Amino acid sequence: xxxxxxxxxxxxxxxxxxxxxxxxxxxxxxxxxxxxxxxxxxxxxxxxxxxxxxxxxxxxxxxxxxxxxxxxxxxxxxxxxxxxxxxxxxxxxxxxxxxxxxxxxxxxxxxxxxxxxxxxxxxxxxxxxxxxxxxxxxxxxxxxxxxxxxxxxxxxxxxxxxxxxxxxxxxxxxxxxxxxxxxxxxxxxxxxxxxxxxxxxxxxxxxxxxxxxxxxxxxxxxxxxxxxxxxxxxxxxxxxxxxxxxxxxxxxxxxxxxxxxxxxxxxxxxxxxxxxxxxxxxxxxxxxxxxxxxxxxxxxxxxxx
Numbered sequence: 261x262x263x264x265x266x267x268x269x270x271x272x273x274x275x276x277x278x279x280x281x282x283x284x285x286x287x288x289x290x291x292x293x294x295x296x297x298x299x300x301x302x303x304x305x306x307x308x309x310x311x312x313x314x315x316x317x318x319x320x321x322x323x324x325x326x327x328x329x330x331x332x333x334x335x336x337x338x339x340x341x342x343x344x345x346x347x348x349x350x351x352x353x354x355x356x357x358x359x360x361x362x363x364x365x366x367x368x369x370x371x372x373x374x375x376x377x378x379x380x381x382x383x384x385x386x387x388x389x390x391x392x393x394x395x396x397x398x399x400x401x402x403x404x405x406x407x408x409x410x411x412x413x414x415x416x417x418x419x420x421x422x423x424x425x426x427x428x429x430x431x432x433x434x435x436x437x438x439x440x441x442x443x444x445x446x447x448x449x450x451x452x453x454x455x456x457x458x459x460x461x462x463x464x465x466x467x468x469x470x471x472x473x474x475x476x477x478x479x480x481x482x483x484x485x486x487x488x489x490x491x492x493x494x495x496x497x498x499x500x501x502x503x504x505x506x507x508x509x510x511x512x513x514x515x516x517x518x519x520x521x522x523x524x525x526x527x528x529x530x531x532x533x534x535x536x537x538x539x540x541x542x543x544x545x546x547x548x549x550x551x552x553x554x555x556x557x558x559x560x561x562x563x564x565x
Contacts, residue, residue, distance in 0.1 A: 450474025
């Protein structure tokens with residue numbers, strides 16, 4: 261299964277590299293403000309899916325562009341695919357983007373491949389067998405102090421994202437670490453944590469295909485990954501923090517107050533209290549009896565105006 265995923269990633273990477281030679285010829289569409297998709301995204305995704313389903317026709321597919329429209333709908337095996345993570349970088353010619361492919365069995369990622377076509381770097385992992393960059397075993401960094409840590413992140417960019425919350429997080433983390441970096445491809449960012457280039461990484465607004473492959477590569481390299489409260493339920497929470505064990509723990513402490521999970525609980529509690537207001541509405545019935553008096557006053561006030 262890992263070999264098939266690698267074959268699919270390399271095929272997509274070759275297609276992406278060819279397209280990068282003539283970016284001006286690209287047809288670019290906008291899924292939402294600042295969220296772009298190109299014909300290369302679709303073509304790369306098609307190559308990946310054809311390769312995977314050619315080998316495993318009974319497996320399911322969850323892909324960024326085509327969703328669950330391909331593959332078996334109820335399979336225990338699901339390939340989670342981002343054909344081009346970092347599309348905005350790609351269309352600007354900034355060589356920081358990758359192909360991300362993961363295989364989940366009953367919701368647990370078992371195989372992972374992240375391929376950087378510009379550098380021909382292949383990150384991969386099999387659950388229980390370690391993580392690798394090309395032929396080199398990966399291990400997370402050994403730094404223990406936040407003041408020495410280099411942290412990766414991703415900025416919110418979609419309309420509706422909570423920018424104010426992110427600025428507060430950014431300020432909090434920036435004041436405690438050695439530096440923050442934002443290359444713009446989350447799958448690669450997670451691989452950089454696994455390789456020890458970063459000591460940790462955090463971002464909000466991510467989808468399963470952004471983090472599935474990278475999450476296994478991080479954990480197989482000895483790192484930890486979770487949501488902002490440190491729980492393992494991060495794949496569908498749209499927030500993720502990863503790092504070596506020491507820095508991860510310190511970063512979770514900083515980010516927990518900003519967790520979307522906590523925010524949702526607060527929001528859920530608010531509507532429960534909200535019905536109290538409608539319940540109190542019958543009380544104002546008394547003022548309605550004095551309506552005629554008010555109307556006369558209002559008419560009198562309106563006349564001069």
